[in-house]
Amino acid sequence: MPSVIVLDDLSQEGLDLLDAAPGITYEVRTGLKGAELRDALRQFDGAICRSGVKLTADILEGNTRLRAVVRAGVGTDNIDKDAATRAGIVVMNTPAGNTISTAEHAIALMLALSRNIAPAYQSLVEGRWDRKKFMGAQVAGKTLGVVGLGRIGLAVASRAHGLEMNVLGYDPFMTAEQAGKLGIELLPSVADMLPRVDYLTVHTPLTEETKNLISDAQIEQIKPGARLINAARGGIYDEAALAAGLKSGKLAGVALDVYPEEPCTDSPLFGMEGVCCTPHLGASTEEAQTQVAVEAVELLSAYLNTGAIRCAVNVPAVDPKTLESLRGYLDVAYRLGRLAANLQPGSVNSCRLTYRGEIADRETKVLTAAFAAGLVEGAMAEEVNLVNAELMLRERGIDIVEECRGDMGAFRSSMTVEVGGGGPTRRVSGTVFGHNMPRLVSIDDYRLEAFLDGCMLFFSHKDVPGIIGKVGTLFGEHGVNIAQMAVGRSGPGGTAIGVLNIDGEPPAAALEAVRALDAISSATVISLPAAGHLPPWLG
Structure with missing residues (x-):
């Protein structure tokens, strides 16, 4: 029989619902900290908290029993979601209650x-x-x-x-x-x-x-x-x-x-x-506290009794086998979303994703959700993950269209995303080298190969002799180390785009010096997660 610990004060309506939940027992233990909190969590299958308790990595480490934590509220800053994911603990919140x-x-x-x-x-x-x-x-x-x-x-x-x-x-x-x-x-x-x-x-x-x-x-x-x-x-x-x-x-x-x-x-x-x-009273109403408590109990009861996951902030709604088989392309999709959000800094009104090759026959909906999570990450008050990211786009009237093509093209599998908005539509393509090495393989009409991680400089330029050397020299003068370089061009003497993977954010003076070069038409720095760094819902 699943058991639940209530770690913060919860409205009576929430406790009444726990009393009525079939097959679930619970205890209320508030004010726990440190070793007492860590030991208590190891005695229960589920936990409900508000903001009064902090579930840090050391509190969750080594917990092999706890299956889910529900925050009765929106923010989950008091829960170490990376640590929870590593421990196999689902973290859910109640986004609508307050x-x-x-x-x-x-x-x-x-x-x-x-x-x-x-x-x-x-x-x-x-x-x-x-x-x-x-x-x-x-x-x-x-x-x-x-x-x-x-x-x-x-x-x-x-x-x-x-x-x-x-x-x-x-x-x-x-x-x-x-x-x-x-x-x-x-x-x-x-x-x-x-x-x-x-x-x-x-x-x-x-x-x-x-x-x-x-x-x-x-x-x-x-x-x-x-x-x-x-x-x-x-x-x-x-x-x-x-x-x-x-x-x-x-x-x-x-x-x-x-x-x-x-x-x-x-x-x-x-x-x-x-x-x-006022002292942070936004959600301090009897109605809000009742609503988030009831919603928290409903979420946790459904998960413990049926395995249903809703409003999760750290895990996707897919079975583990599917997740593992798609992990490399989920990472690519997420990074392409992050990249597209920076390449199209104005408003976004449409997204088109094309899956090509072997990946076209797989669970592409979850890949689309991973792209959407990358695209909107940091722009939403709610936690973004595979479950809610695509819905967030559609609720804002943003079209997202999928296309699957069985022909392989240049790679066994690849995905291309097009993002339209206030400026020109931008198109980027990515693939996986080996099992888990994301690569950028084209930008707009330019084919290239670049690492899809870390700090990256994107610059458009005329395809004239010496321009790459000048950029490298300027960065060298400003102490910027270049880890990898890729160039795509329309043809000899035409236009081209360069991508540099660099060891860190370049000084403003270095970036301005690059932009001042006659052959350079634009230069933008975009920071992506480091290689191997995955979002909590994927890690």
């Missing part, structure tokens, strides 16, 4: 800013009646910018429409047509949004791309008097820049529910006029 509560809190913060709710109440507490001091602004007729159109971003947009606001949106994985159906004017970049918004709210994960998404330069571009809200992840806004914007009068207000480091009791914004901050 959507409405978080969206409502973002709207509440926006309204609190607009009507000076917090300082007005404080004035009454202090015995003052200052009606004139707290003149506010109505939101009807104003423009709200929403960065990130996932579940929560769309819920915020829907509620803003109910407040008679105009809604602008930015999400590289949402088509203008799909956004239009939802009453959202989709813009090509955040920069295009800034001069037009009266309010700005963000609903994205914290990544290298979104860290300090709004800083000094962006505040210079933003519409005077704008108010900014963040109920997503701390660090998306640069707090020092927000404080400076408030002091200068460029910003009318800032509302935060999240901070780079939590708990947070010290911020340059605390105490400033025009600021309304």
Whole structure:
């Protein structure tokens, strides 16, 4: 009989559902840490947690009994997913349970800013009646910018429409047509949004791309008097820049529910006029906690009783034999997705995948899912894996088409991906050398052979004598070591593309020197995972 440990406080509705779950026993043990937590987990088949407990690698190492952990909430940062995968533990989350509560809190913060709710109440507490001091602004007729159109971003947009606001949106994985159906004017970049918004709210994960998404330069571009809200992840806004914007009068207000480091009791914004901050209350409603608890119990019960896996963040929904036989091409598909996302940095509205040769007769749907996971990785608030990546694309109106061809071409098996969007359609092809060596074998119309890993420089150039040597010389002068080089060309004296695998990110000066060469038309650095480094759902 499967047994479950509940590691954090769970709503009574969730516990009642565990009581009623057939064939499952459970115990509630909260506040566990260190060796006590490690030993307890080894006594159960499943675990349910929230954010209060940290399941680190040393806690999970050597656990041969635990089969699944469910996080009653969206984020799984407190669970070492690599360690869980290595131990054969499925990690699941509850992505939909707190959507409405978080969206409502973002709207509440926006309204609190607009009507000076917090300082007005404080004035009454202090015995003052200052009606004139707290003149506010109505939101009807104003423009709200929403960065990130996932579940929560769309819920915020829907509620803003109910407040008679105009809604602008930015999400590289949402088509203008799909956004239009939802009453959202989709813009090509955040920069295009800034001069037009009266309010700005963000609903994205914290990544290298979104860290300090709004800083000094962006505040210079933003519409005077704008108010900014963040109920997503701390660090998306640069707090020092927000404080400076408030002091200068460029910003009318800032509302935060999240901070780079939590708990947070010290911020340059605390105490400033025009600021309304809360201690990460986005999902702190009775309804949200009930919903995530019930969903967590349902997920874990289904897995322990039937083996069904839903909302997993570290394993695919395929049987182990299929996964092992496709592992090399799953790695290629994932890396081509990462590459395509960087080669097509603007909006994406279509993807076409062509499988050729022996691979065309295999489970290509899982390969397509691996490509989709690579394409959207880092752009979504939700964890991306083989289970949900393709769905995320389709929900944003992005077409993804498969084609299978039995003829082998130049290789026994290969796959080609085409990604269309705001710029020209880009096409890249890859294959596997040996059992597990991913290779890039063409870019657009240029055939070549390059390692599909690590730091890579892609440069387009005229096919003239000496250009490769000049690039190598410039990199040598700046201490950049070249590990491998590949060149594809249209014909002697025509256009060509070069790919360098280099040992690390080149200095900005080196890259600018390469771009300054007369024969070079473009040069881009793209970083892919190191050779042999697999995402958790594949490793």
